Amino acid sequence: MHWKNIRLIFLREVRDQLRDRRTLFMIAVLPLLLYPAMGLGTLQMSMNFTEQPRTVVVLGEKHLPPPQLLEGNRFVSSWFTHPDDANKLKVVTDTAVELGGGGLDAPLNLKLIAQAQALRKLIDEHTAFDIELEQAESQQRDPSQGPADESLIAVSQRIADLKARQAALDRELIELFAASQIQVLIVIPDGLRENIERVNRMIAKRQTEDITNLSYPRPTIVKNRADDKSVVAYNRVRDVLDAWEDEILRQRLADLGLPKELPKPVGSVSRDLAAESQISASIWSKMFPALLVIMAVMGAFYPAVDVAAGEKERGTMETLLICPATRTEIVLGKFLTVMCFSMSSALLNLLSIGGTGKYMVSVASSAGKGVFAQGGAITLPSAPALAWMLILLVPLSALFSALCLALATFARSSKEGQYYLTPLLMVSIGMTVFCMSPGIEIYPVHQASWFYSVMPVVNIALLLKALLLNPGNTGALIFVIPVLVTSIGYSMLALWWAIEQFSSEGVLFRDGERFEVALWLKHLLREKEPTPNFTEAGFCFVIVMLAQFASMGPLQQLLMSAAPGEVGLQMMKLMLIQQLTIIACPALFMTLLLTTSVRQSLRLWLPNWKFVAVASVLPFALHPLVVELMSSLGWFFPKLPPGFARLMGAMGDDEQPLTLILIALAAAPAICEELAFRGFVLTGFSRNGRSGVAIGLSALTFGVMHMIPQQVFYATLLGVVLGLIAVRSNSLLPGIVxxxxxxxxGVIRERVSAHLANDHTEKFRQSFWHWFATIDENGLHYSWLTLVICSVIASLSLWWVWQSGRSKPGAVTVNNLLPSEFTPTTSHSTSAS
Amino acid sequence: MISVQQLTKGFDDLRRGWVAALDHVSFEVQPGEIFGLLGPNGAGKTTCLRILSTVLRPSSGTATVSGFDVVTHPAEVRQRIGFMSSNTGIYDRMTAFEMVEYYGRLYGLSEELLKLRLERLFETLQMNDFRDTLGAKMSTGMKQKVSIARAIVHDPPVIIFDEPTSGLDVLVARKVLATVQSLKDQGKCIIFSTHIMREVEKLCDRIAIIHKGAILAIGTLPELQEQHQQPDTEELFFDLIERYDAKESGSPKPEIGTAKN
Incomplete structure (x- = not known):
C-alpha cells in the first residue's frame, strides 16, 4: 500500500468535489444560509404572534374596588410580573364605550360590548338557575324546607327541568362565546366595590361577628379552554387579578395593623441553582449529539455517491481501475475524501446552528419577546466540550463515510445511490431519538452503561451528551476508551466492507440488466446449484429473524394462557415448536427448493470419528469457561427483564422431567440450529472461498438469532467454535454432538445448583468436589483449578481442530479452507486477506 | 509480450443462465505488432481485454503480459500496459493537463520525467490548445486525445485499444488510427479490437476473428484469405460467423471448427 497513491487520489477527489457546485451547495452553502434563514423566519413569525394582543372585555368597570386595576384600554402594568406583558392584553370596558372612547376601534368595541352584554344576560340567567337548582336540591334532601304542598316527585321533576334548561343555556353560551371576538370576559357584579368597602370597614372596626357572612355576588371570568388564544389570555388575566387581589388583602391587613406576611404562614422560597452556562449546556447536550449524527450521515452521503456511483455513471471508474493503484488505495483515498466532507459538513452545520441559535436568543431576550424571553442569554459550549465534539466526530464520520462508500459503490448510478440514503438516514434518526430520550445516558454509570458504550453510533452520541453537559466530568471519561476503540473497530469493519465491494467485479461491472421478480424466481428454481450461495444464506437468516419476530406475540399469548403450574411444561413445548418451525424449516425448505445437493448443502456426511470424539470432550471444557466468563461480564450487559428470569427459573424447575428439558433445550436446538446455521447458512457463506469470513458471519448470525444481549455474546463465541468444527470436519454431526x-x-448445572442450594450445601463443601466448584446464591461456580484444567483441554482440542482439516489437501472441504492467496478469486484485493 | 492461453470467463445471467463470455481463447502478440481482435458487438472482445488489464479475473486459463501473470501480479501488469477504450472516460471537473498529470503520478513517474513526458505528449498529440479546458467542455475528439495521452503517459510497452474509434467522426478516427500506427512504429506491442473491417485491413499485422466468446480464425490477413479462399475481408468475416452459427445450431458444416484454437 502506497501512501503516495492514497494522497494523490484523496487530493484529486477533494479538488473534484470542491469544483462540484452541487456538493459545495449541500455541504457548505446550505447550512450557512439555511439556518440563519430559518432563524429569521422563526423570529419574524414569533414577533407577529406576540404582537397580536388578545381582547379582554370587562363589564361593570365602575364597580371595581380600589386599587386601580385598569388604565385606559390596558391593565395597569405594575400588576404583571413582566410589565411589558400589559401590551399583550387589550381591555375593552363598557364605561369607556359609553363615554365614546376607543377612537378608530369604536365600532369594533361597540360590537364587542354588545356581544359581552348578550353573554352576560345568559350568564345571569345561568346563575339564577343555579340558585333555584340549589334550593330545589336542598328541598329534595329535606322536604320540610320547601312549600308543604309540593310532593317529592314534583321537586325532582323541577330539578330535571331546570337542569335541561341550564344545559340548553350552556350550549347557547358556548356558541355565542365562540362566535364573539372576545378571548376573556370579566363580569363585575353590581355593588362589588360597595360590598368590599363595607367588609373593609367592618374589619377595620373589628366587627367580627358579621364578617362570617360574606356572601355577596362575585365577579365571573369566562374563557374557553379549548381555544389556545383564550387560554393564553386567561392565564395572564388570572395572574393580574391575583396580584391585584393580594394588594386588596394587604390593604386590609395594613388597616388592622397586622403584618403583610400573615396570609402566607409558610411562604417557601424556591431557588434555581442552574447557572446560565448550565442551562445552555443542557440544551446543547440534547441537541448537538443528535445533530452531529444526522449531519455526519448527510455530509458523508452525497460525496460518497458522487465519488463511487457517480464515477461509475460517468465512465471514469474503469479508467481508475486500470491504473497501478490497488483497490485498497483507491478506496482509502475516496474514503478520506468522504470523511473530510462529512466532518466539515457536520462542523459547519453545528457552527451555523449554534451561531444562529445564540443570536436568536439574544435578539429575543433583548426584545423581551418570543419563546426564550425568560431563558436569559445562551452561552456556546465551552472549549473542552467543543474539543470532545471534534474528537468524537472523527470515528463517527469514519463509520458513516465507510458505510456510505460501500453502499454507493454497490449502486449502479447516482440515482440508485440516492435511494440508499433513506434507510440509512431512518436508522440514524432512530438511534438519535433513542439517545435523546431523557433516561438514556451513559453517565452516571449504571447497569447498561458499558453496553451502551459499545453500541455503534449510540455510544458516541451518549458519551458526547454526557461530556457536553459537563465537560470536566472525569467520571464519564472512562468511557472514552471503549467508545473510541469500538467505534474505530466498527469503522474498520465498514471500511473493509467498502473495499470488498470495490474488489467485487460483480459490483463494479453491474449491468443495467432488467430485473423481473418472476424471471429471477424462475432462474433461482431452474438454475439450481449444488449448494446455496451467499445471498441465499443471508436470506435464510433474514427469514429466521422475521419468523422469530412474528412468532413472539403468539408465543407469548400461548405462554400466558397456560395454567400457573404448567408454565414450564408449556414453555418446553413452545421451545420445541419454535425450533422446528422457525429455525429448521426455513433452512430445510430453502435447501430443497434452491439447491440440488441436500447432502452437500447441509453437510450430511459421516465425519472422521476423531472429530466426534473431540466435539464430545470440548463442551465439558468450554462450559465452565463460558459460565465464568459470563458471570464475570455481568456488569457489562443490561439487566434481564424480570419476566424472562422467571421463565428461565421455571425451566430449571425440579418439577419438570429431565428428559423433556433435555429434548426441548438441548436436543432440539442442537439439531435445528446446526441444520440452519452450520448447514445452510455456513455453506452459503463459504461459497466465496473464504472460510474465515464465512465462520465469522455464520457465528454472528447465530448469535444475533438469540436476541438477548448476554446470549448473543456467548452464542457468537460458540458459533465460531461450531463453525470451525463444521468446516474442518465437513460434517454436521460433531457440531450436533x-x-x-x-x-x-447448562441445564444440569441449573439442576445441580438448585439441588445443592436446598440443603446439601454443607455436605458439598466438605466433599471432594469442592476443589472444583463452589456454590453461592447465583448457583454453581467453578474454581480456578477447574478453569485452568478446562482452558488447557479446550486449547488443545481447538488447536487440534484448527490444524487437522488443513493438513489434508485434496479433500472436499480444502477448497474452502485454502488461504485466500491461493485462490484466483481474491488475489486482486491485496487488502482483504 | 502478451500470451493468452485457454482463457475462459463466464458469468451468471438471469435469462440465459451460465454464459461463457470467453471460451478457451488463446493467442500471442509480439512487440512491434498490431494484433486485431475483430468481432461483432458482444463477441467477448471487451471481456478479453478487461482480463488483460486485470480489471476482471478469468474463470480459468492464464494470461501474461511481459511475463507477468494478470492474476498473480496484477500491479506489475497494470504498470506495463496502457489501456484505452470507449469505457475509459475522463473526469468532467479536471482539465486535460491535470488529468494526464494525475495519471502520470499514479503510474509513479518522477516529477522531472513527468514534466518531459507531458510536454512531449501534448506537443505530438496537438493538445496544447485545450490543455486547460475542463473535461465537461471538451469535444469528443479532444476527449479521445486526452484518453490516449492518459493511456500512454507512462510509456508502456503494451497498449490495448478497445474500439477506440467508436462514436468518432471520420476525421478524429483517422487521427486516432494514425496515432496507433505511430505507436507501432515505436516498437510497442498493441492489441486493437474493433468491429470495423477497414481499420483491421489498414492497421493490423495479424487478426483474430472472435464470435460468441470463441476465436474462429487467427492469422495474418493474407493467410486467412488464402486459408478460406475468400479474398474479401468482409465476406470472410461473415462466412466464418455464419458457419459457426450454423454449427452451433446443429447443421453439419464442420470445416471451420478446426480453426478454433
Whole structure:
C-alpha cells in the first residue's frame, strides 16, 4: 500500500468535489444560509404572534374596588410580573364605550360590548338557575324546607327541568362565546366595590361577628379552554387579578395593623441553582449529539455517491481501475475524501446552528419577546466540550463515510445511490431519538452503561451528551476508551466492507440488466446449484429473524394462557415448536427448493470419528469457561427483564422431567440450529472461498438469532467454535454432538445448583468436589483449578481442530479452507486477506 | 509480450443462465505488432481485454503480459500496459493537463520525467490548445486525445485499444488510427479490437476473428484469405460467423471448427 497513491487520489477527489457546485451547495452553502434563514423566519413569525394582543372585555368597570386595576384600554402594568406583558392584553370596558372612547376601534368595541352584554344576560340567567337548582336540591334532601304542598316527585321533576334548561343555556353560551371576538370576559357584579368597602370597614372596626357572612355576588371570568388564544389570555388575566387581589388583602391587613406576611404562614422560597452556562449546556447536550449524527450521515452521503456511483455513471471508474493503484488505495483515498466532507459538513452545520441559535436568543431576550424571553442569554459550549465534539466526530464520520462508500459503490448510478440514503438516514434518526430520550445516558454509570458504550453510533452520541453537559466530568471519561476503540473497530469493519465491494467485479461491472421478480424466481428454481450461495444464506437468516419476530406475540399469548403450574411444561413445548418451525424449516425448505445437493448443502456426511470424539470432550471444557466468563461480564450487559428470569427459573424447575428439558433445550436446538446455521447458512457463506469470513458471519448470525444481549455474546463465541468444527470436519454431526452436550451441561448445572442450594450445601463443601466448584446464591461456580484444567483441554482440542482439516489437501472441504492467496478469486484485493 | 492461453470467463445471467463470455481463447502478440481482435458487438472482445488489464479475473486459463501473470501480479501488469477504450472516460471537473498529470503520478513517474513526458505528449498529440479546458467542455475528439495521452503517459510497452474509434467522426478516427500506427512504429506491442473491417485491413499485422466468446480464425490477413479462399475481408468475416452459427445450431458444416484454437 502506497501512501503516495492514497494522497494523490484523496487530493484529486477533494479538488473534484470542491469544483462540484452541487456538493459545495449541500455541504457548505446550505447550512450557512439555511439556518440563519430559518432563524429569521422563526423570529419574524414569533414577533407577529406576540404582537397580536388578545381582547379582554370587562363589564361593570365602575364597580371595581380600589386599587386601580385598569388604565385606559390596558391593565395597569405594575400588576404583571413582566410589565411589558400589559401590551399583550387589550381591555375593552363598557364605561369607556359609553363615554365614546376607543377612537378608530369604536365600532369594533361597540360590537364587542354588545356581544359581552348578550353573554352576560345568559350568564345571569345561568346563575339564577343555579340558585333555584340549589334550593330545589336542598328541598329534595329535606322536604320540610320547601312549600308543604309540593310532593317529592314534583321537586325532582323541577330539578330535571331546570337542569335541561341550564344545559340548553350552556350550549347557547358556548356558541355565542365562540362566535364573539372576545378571548376573556370579566363580569363585575353590581355593588362589588360597595360590598368590599363595607367588609373593609367592618374589619377595620373589628366587627367580627358579621364578617362570617360574606356572601355577596362575585365577579365571573369566562374563557374557553379549548381555544389556545383564550387560554393564553386567561392565564395572564388570572395572574393580574391575583396580584391585584393580594394588594386588596394587604390593604386590609395594613388597616388592622397586622403584618403583610400573615396570609402566607409558610411562604417557601424556591431557588434555581442552574447557572446560565448550565442551562445552555443542557440544551446543547440534547441537541448537538443528535445533530452531529444526522449531519455526519448527510455530509458523508452525497460525496460518497458522487465519488463511487457517480464515477461509475460517468465512465471514469474503469479508467481508475486500470491504473497501478490497488483497490485498497483507491478506496482509502475516496474514503478520506468522504470523511473530510462529512466532518466539515457536520462542523459547519453545528457552527451555523449554534451561531444562529445564540443570536436568536439574544435578539429575543433583548426584545423581551418570543419563546426564550425568560431563558436569559445562551452561552456556546465551552472549549473542552467543543474539543470532545471534534474528537468524537472523527470515528463517527469514519463509520458513516465507510458505510456510505460501500453502499454507493454497490449502486449502479447516482440515482440508485440516492435511494440508499433513506434507510440509512431512518436508522440514524432512530438511534438519535433513542439517545435523546431523557433516561438514556451513559453517565452516571449504571447497569447498561458499558453496553451502551459499545453500541455503534449510540455510544458516541451518549458519551458526547454526557461530556457536553459537563465537560470536566472525569467520571464519564472512562468511557472514552471503549467508545473510541469500538467505534474505530466498527469503522474498520465498514471500511473493509467498502473495499470488498470495490474488489467485487460483480459490483463494479453491474449491468443495467432488467430485473423481473418472476424471471429471477424462475432462474433461482431452474438454475439450481449444488449448494446455496451467499445471498441465499443471508436470506435464510433474514427469514429466521422475521419468523422469530412474528412468532413472539403468539408465543407469548400461548405462554400466558397456560395454567400457573404448567408454565414450564408449556414453555418446553413452545421451545420445541419454535425450533422446528422457525429455525429448521426455513433452512430445510430453502435447501430443497434452491439447491440440488441436500447432502452437500447441509453437510450430511459421516465425519472422521476423531472429530466426534473431540466435539464430545470440548463442551465439558468450554462450559465452565463460558459460565465464568459470563458471570464475570455481568456488569457489562443490561439487566434481564424480570419476566424472562422467571421463565428461565421455571425451566430449571425440579418439577419438570429431565428428559423433556433435555429434548426441548438441548436436543432440539442442537439439531435445528446446526441444520440452519452450520448447514445452510455456513455453506452459503463459504461459497466465496473464504472460510474465515464465512465462520465469522455464520457465528454472528447465530448469535444475533438469540436476541438477548448476554446470549448473543456467548452464542457468537460458540458459533465460531461450531463453525470451525463444521468446516474442518465437513460434517454436521460433531457440531450436533457438541451443541447437545453444551446445552445439556447448562441445564444440569441449573439442576445441580438448585439441588445443592436446598440443603446439601454443607455436605458439598466438605466433599471432594469442592476443589472444583463452589456454590453461592447465583448457583454453581467453578474454581480456578477447574478453569485452568478446562482452558488447557479446550486449547488443545481447538488447536487440534484448527490444524487437522488443513493438513489434508485434496479433500472436499480444502477448497474452502485454502488461504485466500491461493485462490484466483481474491488475489486482486491485496487488502482483504 | 502478451500470451493468452485457454482463457475462459463466464458469468451468471438471469435469462440465459451460465454464459461463457470467453471460451478457451488463446493467442500471442509480439512487440512491434498490431494484433486485431475483430468481432461483432458482444463477441467477448471487451471481456478479453478487461482480463488483460486485470480489471476482471478469468474463470480459468492464464494470461501474461511481459511475463507477468494478470492474476498473480496484477500491479506489475497494470504498470506495463496502457489501456484505452470507449469505457475509459475522463473526469468532467479536471482539465486535460491535470488529468494526464494525475495519471502520470499514479503510474509513479518522477516529477522531472513527468514534466518531459507531458510536454512531449501534448506537443505530438496537438493538445496544447485545450490543455486547460475542463473535461465537461471538451469535444469528443479532444476527449479521445486526452484518453490516449492518459493511456500512454507512462510509456508502456503494451497498449490495448478497445474500439477506440467508436462514436468518432471520420476525421478524429483517422487521427486516432494514425496515432496507433505511430505507436507501432515505436516498437510497442498493441492489441486493437474493433468491429470495423477497414481499420483491421489498414492497421493490423495479424487478426483474430472472435464470435460468441470463441476465436474462429487467427492469422495474418493474407493467410486467412488464402486459408478460406475468400479474398474479401468482409465476406470472410461473415462466412466464418455464419458457419459457426450454423454449427452451433446443429447443421453439419464442420470445416471451420478446426480453426478454433
Amino acid at each position: 457438541f451443541h447437545f452436550i453444551f446445552n445439556s451441561l
